[in-house]
Amino acid sequence: RDVQKAFQELKSQGNAEKDLKRQVNELILPKEKKKGSNNLKKKKIGKQAKVQVLAQMDEFLSQERREFVEERLGGMCVYVFRENKTITTTKKKIIYDHLNVYTYMHIKQWKFLLSNRFLASPPYFISHFNRKQQTKDEVVFKYIAGVVTVAQRASFERQVYLTTRGNSLVRFEEARDLHALVFVVFFLGNQLQRSLRRLCQFMSIQICYESDSEIPREVLLERTKTEGTEDRRAHLATRNLLMKLMRDVSMQVKDWRLTLAQEHGILAMMNRFQSYQGNTVLRAEGWCASNQKERIQEILEIVVRDKGVGQAMMTELSPPTDKMPPTYFETNDFMSGFQQIVDTYGVPRYKEFNPAIPTIITFPFLFGVMYGDIFHGGCLLLGTLLLFALARFTNIHKTPFASLYFARYVLLFMGIFSVYCGLIYNDCLSIMINGWNGTQWRRGNVDGYTFVVQENVYAVGIDPAWSRLDNQLSFSNSLKMKLAVIIGVSQMTFGLFLKLSNHLQEHDHLSVWFEFVPQLVFMLCFFGYMIFLIFYKWCLDWSISTLPDTPSLITLLINMFLSPGSISNSVQIFPNKSAQASLQVIFLLLLVLSIPTMLCIKPLVLRHRMNRVPSHELLMDDEHSAQVQMPHLRHIDEKRPESAASEGYREHSNVRELAQVAHHGAEDERQPFGDIVIHQLIHTIEYILGTISNTASYLRLWALSLAHAELSEVFFSKTIGSTLSSTGGTAVIINVASTFMFLVFTVCVLLVMDVLECFLHALRLHWVEFQNKFYYGDGYAFVPFSFAKLLEGPRHKTE
Numbered sequence: 001r002d003v004q005k006a007f008q009e010l011k012s013q014g015n016a017e018k019d020l021k022r023q024v025n026e027l028i029l030p031k032e033k034k035k036g037s038n039n040l041k042k043k044k045i046g047k048q049a050k051v052q053v054l055a056q057m058d059e060f061l062s063q064e065r066r067e068f069v070e071e072r073l074g075g076m077c078v079y080v081f082r083e084n085k086t087i088t089t090t091k092k093k094i095i096y097d098h099l100n101v102y103t104y105m106h107i108k109q110w111k112f113l114l115s116n117r118f119l120a121s122p123p124y125f126i127s128h129f130n131r132k133q134q135t136k137d138e139v140v141f142k143y144i145a146g147v148v149t150v151a152q153r154a155s156f157e158r159q160v161y162l163t164t165r166g167n168s169l170v171r172f173e174e175a176r177d178l179h180a181l182v183f184v185v186f187f188l189g190n191q192l193q194r195s196l197r198r199l200c201q202f203m204s205i206q207i208c209y210e211s212d213s214e215i216p217r218e219v220l221l222e223r224t225k226t227e228g229t230e231d232r233r234a235h236l237a238t239r240n241l242l243m244k245l246m247r248d249v250s251m252q253v254k255d256w257r258l259t260l261a262q263e264h265g266i267l268a269m270m271n272r273f274q275s276y277q278g279n280t281v282l283r284a285e286g287w288c289a290s291n292q293k294e295r296i297q298e299i300l301e302i303v304v305r306d307k308g309v310g311q312a313m314m315t316e317l318s319p320p321t322d323k324m325p326p327t328y329f330e331t332n333d334f335m336s337g338f339q340q341i342v343d344t345y346g347v348p349r350y351k352e353f354n355p356a357i358p359t360i361i362t363f364p365f366l367f368g369v370m371y372g373d374i375f376h377g378g379c380l381l382l383g384t385l386l387l388f389a390l391a392r393f394t395n396i397h398k399t400p401f402a403s404l405y406f407a408r409y410v411l412l413f414m415g416i417f418s419v420y421c422g423l424i425y426n427d428c429l430s431i432m433i434n435g436w437n438g439t440q441w442r443r444g445n446v447d448g449y450t451f452v453v454q455e456n457v458y459a460v461g462i463d464p465a466w467s468r469l470d471n472q473l474s475f476s477n478s479l480k481m482k483l484a485v486i487i488g489v490s491q492m493t494f495g496l497f498l499k500l501s502n503h504l505q506e507h508d509h510l511s512v513w514f515e516f517v518p519q520l521v522f523m524l525c526f527f528g529y530m531i532f533l534i535f536y537k538w539c540l541d542w543s544i545s546t547l548p549d550t551p552s553l554i555t556l557l558i559n560m561f562l563s564p565g566s567i568s569n570s571v572q573i574f575p576n577k578s579a580q581a582s583l584q585v586i587f588l589l590l591l592v593l594s595i596p597t598m599l600c601i602k603p604l605v606l607r608h609r610m611n612r613v614p615s616h617e618l619l620m621d622d623e624h625s626a627q628v629q630m631p632h633l634r635h636i637d638e639k640r641p642e643s644a645a646s647e648g649y650r651e652h653s654n655v656r657e658l659a660q661v662a663h664h665g666a667e668d669e670r671q672p673f674g675d676i677v678i679h680q681l682i683h684t685i686e687y688i689l690g691t692i693s694n695t696a697s698y699l700r701l702w703a704l705s706l707a708h709a710e711l712s713e714v715f716f717s718k719t720i721g722s723t724l725s726s727t728g729g730t731a732v733i734i735n736v737a738s739t740f741m742f743l744v745f746t747v748c749v750l751l752v753m754d755v756l757e758c759f760l761h762a763l764r765l766h767w768v769e770f771q772n773k774f775y776y777g778d779g780y781a782f783v784p785f786s787f788a789k790l791l792e793g794p795r796h797k798t799e
Helices: 002-028 063-072 089-118 122-129 153-164 190-202 217-270 290-304 333-345 356-371 374-393 402-406 408-425 464-468 472-505 509-539 553-562 577-612 615-620 622-626 655-659 673-697 700-718 731-773 792-798
Strands: 043-045 078-080 141-149 169-174 180-188 206-210 274-276 281-283 441-446 449-454 633-635 650-652
Touching (some): 141 153, 141 190, 153 180, 153 190, 190 206, 333 408, 374 402, 673 731
Parallel strands (some): 633 650
Antiparallel strands (some): 441 449
């Protein structure tokens, strides 16, 4: 009713507009001069979309009032007045007042109707914009409605504004079940309607309904609902039919995939065969494990049996000299995790020592040295055992724990060695356990003085009496630092002996005498002597020692280089000064002589051998060529991917280049002697500097163990340790809160972050500090043809 009332008022305003036009005509032109007068030219413009008011009343209105009229009467029918005569001020004032009153009343009513009626109840208002329900005297409003995407809204609204020059009203509403918006554009005139249609067509925007549509919206709505219902029924019927057909062939699809994968793999392998004797014989060359030759021959006989073809033969050929054989290790569930640690850095070259064997013990042991704690190591051990239990009851390969289960034995050993090192450190949540045979330091009181006496040795690890002393931290740091150095030097020395095994395997005796021996002498004369001094100092009973002072090992080793042959009282560690001085001088001379031995002798011997053996004899001697091995230059298949561990090493790929290499691994006279010297110089400097830096790098064992112990102590003392003695009614709440904080810090920091940190540091110690003493890692893995691996991908897809 309110809308109808408003439109009645709007209609009455239309009658007022007629009266206004008549009054204006009467005021401007007398009736007797109205006919045939040329003084006034009036032109009615309107009934067009997008009409801008041109109130060109030069004689009546100022520029400011013309803009006011243009703003208020935009899009309505107006008269353009042209008058050459002078009109009196009275007539001008009357015209201005009529226009001002009409403009204010008409626009005010129209704006009120839009803002308070249309926006609140759109369905009741839209019907009044239909042309069929409008009279000739009413303003002809039109509208279009459609759907626009969210991304197009801003640009569409902007283009509508520019197209209609602001003479339009756009409203958007979110559509149900669609990522789109429903829009309605209200405007005036046919010209704007055509322009908006072209705009929607250009922007690919669908127009669903217009004010000029012959079919009512209610009918279109019902028709659309009916079509939607029919489409859903057809879609459902089609889906049911397809599901029935797919169920019939679903079991066959899996077999088809497996069959196609097998055929594809077989044909891919057969494409590598070469045909001979008019395509009657197929021949292929490849690698196979030496323990599988008999099985391969049996399979070939089975394949050609009763097929009407000739006998299949397998002949063992001499390994090509221009290709390095692939590396193959038979691994099981226990070895696969440790082998993956080594292969991630680089695959061992053919007949090179496999570092995965010692890694089984050394890797978890170094992790335990850094992570040593009975409680935390026990949590890691318990979590690994839960992985084993979980694998028995579920298919763990389809869970997020599949990668952890692959390395389950690595984690198991890491937990075991963490508990072991925690027992050695006597550390459980930063608390020393007074177990086994109890502390061996007894307290006593004599004449008011307190003293302690060591009766015996604590059974396992550090005596718990140290936890009550002020110098407990300095004692623990000194012990762990010395243990780190001892472990580091021992592991690097073990790496040198593994290098010796590689040289013996390659029959490279020149490298044994002039690389391994001087490197071992350099290692033992300084670092080996230092380890000996550590153990010797530990074994001395300083309560009955006759030495003038307790020597500092750091000062002793520094004076060994700065003042050789002189031993002061502050660095004397042996009872006989002259024997200590002579021993240190001998070690120093051997250390200095080992450097030119590594640097000079091997290149000179190589040059002598190259000058003695012509290169053409090496080329014709297949047996000699087959024995040619190089520690730093390898010959591999061009298709083999380059390993990260082989960076900086040269590679050759043909027999002639291989023949240019001497028996022990250097190049012949065609390669400049300076290159050989430079190569040896680089390796000598690398070993000398690397030995010192690698020994210092092993101190991370001490640093991470100290960090773990301090974090554990802080978390315990600031949470549970500080609230256990609390009393009162709030003691329970405080203890529960502190226990929760302790568990959160322990799990997030010590059981997750610290485990990962210690794992990465142990990995670095093996890859860099240990393996660089003997390991090249520039080989490539042997990947035989296997239906199991070939079908693994399709099987996962079908599952």
